[in-house]
Amino acid sequence: MLGLMQNWPLTVDKILDHAKNWHGDREIVSRSVEGPIVRSTYAQVHARAKQLSNALLSLGIKPGDRCATLAWNTGRHIEAWYGIMGIGAVCHTLNPRLFAEQLCYIINHAEDQVIFTDLTFLPVLQENRAKMPTVKHVVVLTDEAHMQPDVFPGALCYETLIGQQSADCIWGGFDEQTPAALCYTSGTTGNPKGVLYSHRSNFIHTLVTMGTDVMGISATDTVLPVVPMFHANAWGLAFSCSAAGAKLVMPGQKLDGASVYELLETEGVTFSAAVPTVWQMLLGHLRDNRLKLSTLKRVVIGGSAVPEALVRAFRDDYGVSVTHAWGMTETSPLGTLATPTGKTIKLDAEEQLRYTLKQGRPPVGIELKLVDDNGARLPHDGVTFGKLMVRGPFVVGQYFQGDGGVILDDEGYFDTGDVATIDPDGFMQITDRSKDVIKSGGEWISSIEIENIAVGHEKAALCAVIGAAHPKWDERPVLLVKLEAGQSASKEEFLSFLEGKIAKWWTPDDVVFVEDIPLGATGKIDKKLIRERMKDYVLPTAKATVSA
Numbered sequence: 001m002l003g004l005m006q007n008w009p010l011t012v013d014k015i016l017d018h019a020k021n022w023h024g025d026r027e028i029v030s031r032s033v034e035g036p037i038v039r040s041t042y043a044q045v046h047a048r049a050k051q052l053s054n055a056l057l058s059l060g061i062k063p064g065d066r067c068a069t070l071a072w073n074t075g076r077h078i079e080a081w082y083g084i085m086g087i088g089a090v091c092h093t094l095n096p097r098l099f100a101e102q103l104c105y106i107i108n109h110a111e112d113q114v115i116f117t118d119l120t121f122l123p124v125l126q127e128n129r130a131k132m133p134t135v136k137h138v139v140v141l142t143d144e145a146h147m148q149p150d151v152f153p154g155a156l157c158y159e160t161l162i163g164q165q166s167a168d169c170i171w172g173g174f175d176e177q178t179p180a181a182l183c184y185t186s187g188t189t190g191n192p193k194g195v196l197y198s199h200r201s202n203f204i205h206t207l208v209t210m211g212t213d214v215m216g217i218s219a220t221d222t223v224l225p226v227v228p229m230f231h232a233n234a235w236g237l238a239f240s241c242s243a244a245g246a247k248l249v250m251p252g253q254k255l256d257g258a259s260v261y262e263l264l265e266t267e268g269v270t271f272s273a274a275v276p277t278v279w280q281m282l283l284g285h286l287r288d289n290r291l292k293l294s295t296l297k298r299v300v301i302g303g304s305a306v307p308e309a310l311v312r313a314f315r316d317d318y319g320v321s322v323t324h325a326w327g328m329t330e331t332s333p334l335g336t337l338a339t340p341t342g343k344t345i346k347l348d349a350e351e352q353l354r355y356t357l358k359q360g361r362p363p364v365g366i367e368l369k370l371v372d373d374n375g376a377r378l379p380h381d382g383v384t385f386g387k388l389m390v391r392g393p394f395v396v397g398q399y400f401q402g403d404g405g406v407i408l409d410d411e412g413y414f415d416t417g418d419v420a421t422i423d424p425d426g427f428m429q430i431t432d433r434s435k436d437v438i439k440s441g442g443e444w445i446s447s448i449e450i451e452n453i454a455v456g457h458e459k460a461a462l463c464a465v466i467g468a469a470h471p472k473w474d475e476r477p478v479l480l481v482k483l484e485a486g487q488s489a490s491k492e493e494f495l496s497f498l499e500g501k502i503a504k505w506w507t508p509d510d511v512v513f514v515e516d517i518p519l520g521a522t523g524k525i526d527k528k529l530i531r532e533r534m535k536d537y538v539l540p541t542a543k544a545t546v547s548a
């Protein structure tokens with residue numbers, strides 16, 4: 001016997017239909033790539049997305065075809081998302097921060113037929129044009145006046161293309177398991193792998209993330225997604241804001257402190273989301289110019305662990321509450337959020353901070369377990385750490401084109417590649433990525449924990465900790481510090497700053513001051529590149545052991 005409720009396939013076009021029908025005049029404001037601030041509404045975006053669908057149909061795009069976007073967060077990018085997905089084609093978000101070689105690999109692997117691009121990326125597309133044989137059309141997200149035919153001859157103009165089309169187009173009508181979007185992992189090990197989201201998985205992710213204890217977006221919010229739409233779907237905000245009827249403020253290409261601040265203030269932003277490095281730039285700008293935040297209430301920070309100093313600065317200096325989140329491309333991306341429980345809300349501010357700094361607890365729809373190397377379950381005691389495994393309706397089941405083979409265990413859990421603890425209150429804490437954890441004398445040292453404490457030093461701009469080979473201990477931690485401009489510091493200053501804050505045996509064997517700490521394509525510290533740069537480095541303690 002089956003239930004007797006209506007069969008209403010969970011397809012994402014219905015989300016924008018809802019926004020048009022019930023929040024049609026709610027604004028979507030964009031800092032355009034051409035420069036000016038552009039204002040639009042959900043009703044306008046809906047109509048233009050339908051025009052775009054008709055344009056795609058006229059170009060011969062069929063259900064299942066991959067159409068890529070290489071674009072910043074703007075209203076046009078949202079139109080492209082919904083316009084592509086509405087007709088059952090697959091929206092493939094390309095990360096422009098990848099090297100050209102990786103971009104080409106991904107475009108070919110996905111067999112993209114159309115690329116919607118911002119003007120910014122025309123040169124890289126032109127240079128690599130011959131290496132993308134499946135791409136039939138490049139559409140520039142601009143108007144006729146800003147086209148650059150000399151940079152990319154033959155590209156189509158977005159405004160002209162959609163201007164010729166009607167806003168009548170039937171969306172949906174297909175199975176909810178139809179693929180909607182494709183996003184590749186940034187490939188920190190091996191080639192990038194594609195995560196193929198379905199309409200159903202995106203719809204369920206949207207409903208879950210709207211929960212009060214999750215992102216909790218409301219119709220009264222004004223939301224600035226700094227996190228790019230090409231980085232794990234802007235954490236679902238293009239969907240959840242439309243579903244809630246929140247005003248959207250899209251920052252375009254300018255993500256520096258001054259530009260983000262200007263939008264926060266002029267548009268009255270109440271909620272924002274970004275990786276820690278973006279917030280560090282914003283706080284630097286606020287401090288240097290003695291500015292205040294007048295409307296911002298809450299920020300979600302994820303992508304990498306949130307340094308304590310960042311949470312304190314937001315809380316104590318600006319009255320903004322921080323929600324720490326964990327997730328990955330493979331989890332759509334939200335997996336856990338450190339929102340309070342009935343128990344933790346009663347704790348004093350300092351004790352609550354201990355929980356905020358953890359990566360948090362899973363919302364309904366996400367199941368977590370910790371296992372050892374043999375797959376045996378480990379206790380949730382907040383101390384024992386093991387591999388973090390995840391399962392649920394918006395978690396990857398297999399990679400696109402079968403890459404990587406079988407990726408789930410016997411119980412259907414996916415190995416996140418993260419090492420974590422889970423405490424008795426259900427708060428998960430990432431110890432490290434499995435490949436970054438430092439193995440010293442058979443025990444594990446969390447590089448993340450040390451770097452997040454070290455970056456709290458007033459002279460530090462960025463810190464990274466890696467393991468360096470040691471003849472006796474296997475590996476020992478080295479702290480790399482990029483100092484704030486104009487500062488100088490000694491190794492001892494940093495080591496004594498860490499004293500008492502970490503276990504003694506976790507103390508780095510060396511502190512190296514560097515000009516630059518490289519960030520990868522998703523704004524995280526690029527440990528792979530750091531390790532490459534440090535390949536000839538020898539620990540002073542290793543030299544001592546060898547000569548002893």
Ligand code: ADP
Pocket residue numbers: 184185186187188232301302303304305306324325326327328329330359416417418430432433522524
């Ligand atoms: P990629 O893996 O391609 O760099 P993702 O955005 O999918 O891109 O990264 C997911 C990974 O980022 C997680 O597996 C985890 O290691 C890390 N991560 C995400 N959020 C956090 C967080 N709040 N704290 C620590 N690490 C995090």
